[in-house]
Amino acid sequence: QSVLTQPPSASGTPGQRVSISCSGSHSNIGSNYVYWYQQVTGTAPKLLIYTSNQRTSGVSDRFSESKSGTSASLDISGLRSEDEADYYCAAWDDNLRGPVFGGGTKVTVL
Amino acid sequence: QLQESGPGLVKPSETLSLTCTVSGTLMNYYSWTWIRQPPGKGLEWIGYVSDRGSPTYNPSLKSRVSMSVDAGKNQFSLSLSSVTAADTAVYFCARFLPGTANQDHWGQGKLVIVSS
Numbered sequence: 001q002s003v004l005t006q007p008p009s010a011s012g013t014p015g016q017r018v019s020i021s022c023s024g025s026h027s028n029i030g031s032n033y034v035y036w037y038q039q040v041t042g043t044a045p046k047l048l049i050y051t052s053n054q055r056t057s058g059v060s061d062r063f064s065e066s067k068s069g070t071s072a073s074l075d076i077s078g079l080r081s082e083d084e085a086d087y088y089c090a091a092w093d094d095n096l097r098g099p100v101f102g103g104g105t106k107v108t109v110l
Numbered sequence: 111q112l113q114e115s116g117p118g119l120v121k122p123s124e125t126l127s128l129t130c131t132v133s134g135t136l137m138n139y140y141s142w143t144w145i146r147q148p149p150g151k152g153l154e155w156i157g158y159v160s161d162r163g164s165p166t167y168n169p170s171l172k173s174r175v176s177m178s179v180d181a182g183k184n185q186f187s188l189s190l191s192s193v194t195a196a197d198t199a200v201y202f203c204a205r206f207l208p209g210t211a212n213q214d215h216w217g218q219g220k221l222v223i224v225s226s
Contacts, residue, residue, distance in 0.1 A: 002152050032209075032210070032211075033210060033211075034211075035210070035211040035212060037153075037213075043218070043219075044202055044216040044217065044218055044219050045153065045202075045213075045216060046216075047212065047213060047214050050210075050212050050214075051210075051212070056214070088152065088153055090153075090211035091211050092209055092210050092211050096168070096169065097166060098155050098157070098158070098166065098168055099155050099206075099210070099211035099213075100155070100211070101152055101153040101154070101155070101211075102152070103151075103152040104152045104153070
């Protein structure tokens with residue numbers, strides 16, 4: 001059972017906007033930055049967004065994140081076939097004194 | 111770059127041992143972490159070790175985990191004792207910033223199967 005809660009799946013047609021939610025608690029999302037990872041099947045996760053909506057080098061500005069209280073969301077605009085992957089949210093947890101992850105959301109481009 | 115190495119098959123009750131070799135950067139000033147992913151499941155943080163060798167472990171695994179760093183060899187390692195089938199997973203090593211969930215460079219992952 002993951003500490004952060006994500007929907008197991010999300011989908012859209014090319015060009016649509018998809019939003020992935022991530023729910024936590026005061027000790028993680030409520031007190032710390034949220035990070036988003038993209039994992040294509042069979043590969044290692046790739047850091048997508050860090051420290052308040054900063055994108056890592058090479059990541060499209062179609063990806064953006066927002067946070068409110070103990071929840072966050074990742075938005076993918078202008079959905080493309082190459083966006084098909086699993087997406088994980090993560091945050092430092094002050095109680096655990098380590099990072100916690102969501103269970104992952106599989107994005108399908110219809 | 112990071113690269114995991116070690117046995118891909120471990121017997122139940124034995125100890126899983128993996129090494130991560132770091133290239134392209136010195137290990138100083140960073141911490142180094144292990145994360146695992148059971149087949150078809152999500153990511154689980156195992157623990158991290160500082161460049162000076164000070165470890166912090168996930169409480170759920172703390173009694174069975176040990177991590178160390180050998181900066182001279184640009185390597186850090188993971189040992190997980192008394193393994194069961196539930197420890198079957200892809201094990202990733204990554205560079206890590208403590209106090210965050212920032213793992214900015216990852217190894218490709220090493221599948222470890224626990225089976226007799």
